[in-house]
Amino acid sequence: MRGLLIPLTLAQFLCSFAGSNMTVMISDISVDLNTTVHGVQVTITVFLLVMAALMIPGGVLSDRFGRKRCFTAGLALYGVGAVLSALAPSLGILLLGNSILEGIGTALLIPPVYILTTLLCTETAARVRAFGAIMAAAGLGAAAGPLLGGAITTALSWRASFAFQAVVVVLILVSSRRIRDPLPPDPARRVDLRGVLLSASGLVLIVAGILAAATNLLVTLGLVLFGALLLAGFAAAARADERAGREPLLSLALFRNRVSDLGLLTQNLQWLLLMGVSFVVAAYLQVEHGYSAIGTGVVFTAATAGLLVSSLAAGRLVRRHRRRTLVLAGFALTAAGIAMLLLLPGARTVSASAFVPGLGLVGLGLGAMLTPSVDLVQSAFDERWQGEISGLSRCVSNLGSALGTAVAGTVLVLNPGGRGYAAAMVLLGLLAVAGMAAAALLPRNPVAPAR
Template identity: 65%
Template sequence: MAEARTYTAPRGVLVPLALAQFICSFAGSNMNVMLKDISRDLNTTVQGVQVTITIFLLVMAALMIPGGKVTDRYGRKRCFMAGLALYGVGAVLSAASPGLGVLILGNSILEGVGTAMLIPPVYILTTLLFTDVPSRARAFGAIMAAGGVGAAAGPLIGGLITSAISWRAAFVFQALVIVLIILLGRRIKDPLPPDPARSFDIRGAVLSAVGMVLFVMGILAADDNVALMLILLVLGALVLEWSFRSMRAKERAGGEPLVSTSVFRNHISNLGLVTQLTQWLLLMGTSFVVAAYLQVVRGYDAVETGVIFTAATLGLLVSSLLAERLAKRRAQRTLIIAGFVATIAGIGVLLAIASVHPSFWASLPGLLLIGLGVGVMLTPSVNVVQSSFGEDQQGEISGLSRCVSNLGSSLGTAIAGTILVASFTSHAYAAAMITLAAIGLVGLAAAMFLPRGLAAAGIPPTAPRESG
C-alpha cells in the first residue's frame, strides 16, 4: 500500500479523479435546463428528454457494482481510461444526434456505461494512492465536493452554454473535459496488478440490472398506462428478489457473489443507505421538476433557469465547505436529520413564496435551503454506511453505496418528473414537489432511527481498499 506513494504526486493524481467525478455528476443534471431546446430541435417531447435523463441515471445505478467488480480482473486504471473513452464517444454522438433515439444511445447508454466503468476506479485508486488517513480524507472530500458541485452547477453551466451556443455544445464541452482527464490521467499508475482469474457473478449482475430497469420503467409508465406500470413494478420486484436469492445461493456454495448478502444484515448501514437514496432522489427530482416547470410553464430560457439554480449551487457549496468543521462539532445523525429538515423546509418555502410572488427571484430562497440541506447530509450519510463495516468489506459496501445513490437520482427524475409531465400545470408542479417532500419525510424517519452518537465526529469516509 505504501508503494503507491512512489508512483505520482498526490495532487497530480487527485485532479483527474476529481474532474471525472465532476463531469459525471454534471452530466446527470445539466440536461434539465435544455428540455425545451432539445425537445424542439429533435422534434420530441419533454417527456422524451425526461426518459433520456432517467435512463442515463438508471444505467449508472444498474452497472455501478459490476463496474467495480471488473476492475479487479482488468485493472483499475485500464477500466478508468476505457470508461472515459466510452463516455467521450457517447458525448460526441449526443452532440451530433439527429433524433431522440441517437441521443438515448449516446447519452443514456454510452455515457451511462462509461460512467459506471470509470467511477468505481476513481474511489478505489484514491484509496490505494492516498494511504494515510488525513490525506485520504482530504482527497475524498475534494472528490465528493466536485461531485456535489457538478450536480448543482450543471444547470447553470448547461444553461449558459445552451443560451450562448447550443445544447449540442454542452456535450462538446463534456467531450473536451474527458480529453483533458485522459491526458492528466496518463500519470496515474495502478498500484495493484489486475487479476484475470478473479471470478465475476454474471447472473447476479444481469438480474440486478434487469430488476432495477423494470422497476424504474414501471414508474415512467405511470402517466400512460397504469396496468403496464403495475406489471413492470411487480416484475422488477420479483427479478430483484431473484437476484438476491441467486447471490445468497452462490455465497452459500462458497462462490463470490456480486454483493455479499451479509451487507444487508447491518441495520445501521441499511438506514444509512435509505438516507443516501432519499438525498439524491430529492436533489435530482427537485432539479428536474423545477427546471422543467420554469421552462415549459413559466417560459424561462436555459440561462435564466440556470441562474435561478445558482441558489442551490451556492447552498450546496457552502455546506460542503463547512462539512469537515460541522463533523467535528456535531454527530453524524444530527447532521443528517438537520439536512432533511432544511431540505423539506426548502421545498415548503419554494412552493409558498412562488405561489404568492411568481417572480424571477421567488424560487431562490427555497432552492438555497434545499442546497444547504442536501450538502449538510451527503458526507455524514456516506460516513454512517462506510463506518458500519470493516476494511475487508469496504469494496462491496462502497459499490452498493454508489449504486443506491444513482438509483435515488433516477427514481427522483422518474417519480417527480412523471407527475409533472402528466399535465404541466402549476397544480402538477405542486403535486410533484409535495411528493418529494413526503419522500423526504421517509429519509428523515430513517435518520431518526440511527443510533445517537454514531460515527464519532470527524471520522473521514472510508473508501474501498480494492473492489470486491
C-alpha cells in the same frame, strides 16, 4: 496526493453534471429533435438508470481488471458517447450516445474513483477531506449543471454542452496519467453474469414502470411487480452462490451492517431529492413560464451556492459534529427548502428571486450530508470489501437520481401546470421527512469496520 485527487474529483463532477445539465435543455432539445418533454425526461432517466444498474458490476470489474484500467476505459467510452450525443440527428441517437454509452462509461469509471480514494487515503482525516472534495464535486456538478448547461446552450447550442463534456474527458485522461493503482488486479475475481442480468433488469423494469405511469397505470403495476420479482431472484441466487462457495455479484453480508444500510438509504434519498427538485423546478419554469435555458440555469445559482458552501465546509463539520447529526440536519434544511418552494406555484408570472431562499436551503442541506453519508458507508467496511461497497453505494445513489427524475417527472406529466408542481413538491417534502427518520436511526458512535 492533491494532484492525484484532481482528476478523480473532476471525473465525479463531470458525471454529476451530465445527469442534471439536460434539465435546462428540455425545450431546445424537444424542438430541435421533434420530440416531447416526456421524451427528454426518458433520456435523462435512462442515463441515470444505466449508471445505477451497472454500478455494482463496475465495482467488480474494477477489482478484476484494475481500478486505473477501468477508470481509463470508462472515460474513453464516455467521451465517445458525448461526441455521438453532440452530433445526434434524432432522439434515438441521443439516447444511444448520452443514455447508453455515457451511462456505461460512468458505471465503469465512478467505482474506481471511490475505491482509489479509500485506498490512497489511509488516515481518517485525509479520507474525510478527500471524500469531502469528491462529494463537493458531485453535488456541485449536479447543482451547477443547469446553470453551466444553460449558459452553453444559450451562447451556442445544446449540442455544445456535449462537446464540452468530451473536452473535459480529454483533460481528465491527461491529468490522470500519474495515478497508480495501489493494489494489483485480481484476474480470478468472478463476474456473476446471472447476477448482473437479474439486478440490472429488475432496476430497469421498476424505473420503466414509474415512467409508464404517465400513460398506463396497469402497465406500471406489471413492470414494477416483475422488476421486484427479478430483484428477489437476484437475492435468492446470491444466497445460493454463497452457500455453494461461489462468489456472487454482491455479497449479502453487505446488507447486514446497520450503519451501512441506513447510510445507503440516506444516500438514495439525497440524490432523489436533488434530481427531483432540479427536474420539477426546471420543467415548471420552461414549460409553464417560458424561461430560457440560461434563465432557468440562473435560478439554480442559489442551490449551487448553498451546496458549494456546505460541501466545502464538510471536512470541518465532520470533525466537530457526529455524522448522524449532520445527515439529520441536512434533511431538515432540505425539507424546509422544499416547503418554501411549495408556496410558489399559481402565479401567472414567477420571479427568479422567489426561488432563491428555497433552493438555497435545499443546496445547503444536501451539501451538508453528502460527505458524512458516503464516509459512513465506506468506513463501515475494511479494504477487502471496498470494491463491492463502492459499487453498491454508487448504484444506490444513481438509482436515487433516476427515481427522482422518474417520479417527479411523472407527477408533472400527470398533473400539468401548478397542480403538478405542487403535487411533486409535496411528495419530495415527504421523502425529505422520511430521510430525517432514517438519519435519526443511525447510531451516535459507529462501530469499527466490518471484516
